[in-house]
Amino acid sequence: MRILFLGDIVGRSGREVIYSRLPKLKSDLKIDGVVANAENASHGFGLSPMIAQDLFNNGVDAITLGNHSWDRKDLIPYIDKEPRIIRPLNFPPKSPGSGFHILTVAKQKRVMVINLVGRLFMEPMDDPFRLINELLTHNTLARGVDAILVDMHAEATSEKTALAYYLDGRVSAVIGTHTHTPTSDHRVLPCGTAFQSDVGMCGDYDSVIGMQKEAAINRFVTKMPGMRFSPAEGKGTLCGLLMQINDSSGLAEKVSPLRVGGQLEETVPNWS
Structure with a gap:
């Protein structure tokens, strides 16, 4: 089974590169399922129901969120109706939506997608380590589900790496999001x-983590509020991690970064 995880979609540039590139990539690389983090998809902040549906219509099978989950208020009533949109599991218990979803991809494989948000350098939330441990006592690989993917939306590389080793052998993948810059530490743990500590973003890299440069530079130089942050709207790069998962064990056999379009050097897995 081949699963592609796409990094944070930022604004129109991120959406358009997915719409233009993803259908062919799915066919060429024989991808069975696609998960994308889309908490920045609507003009850089949050996710609208309309954009969520556009992503589903263009090949995305499930959407994860993060600290910007509720930036678009129209998502709040919609998320209870659309289980394929997954907010962090360690949000307060009465938050709308769910922190996980089991979707059926090609070959009738059941893939559990879990979303977590980190606690280092971010708003205080419940313990992601404790909550996912509790969830996994009732959902195990090769019995209840065929694969388990975890989106760890966090600022600190140390927190993401620690979670990956904590879950090693119990889930198919731990994928880091939030910092919008792809790291080179993709690998299969022992x-x-x-695991990859950050898969990067789908968006315009001629920017400051997806936002127009001028406003970000002004904020650093003056330390004053002023120019409003808006997503950069140049040519987008699609960034993700492709994983081959064993159909019997649910564990990863190999991983490779996927980057096409835009500013970054392209890399496409040469898998038969």
């Missing part, structure tokens, strides 16, 4: 869990 017990079979795929």
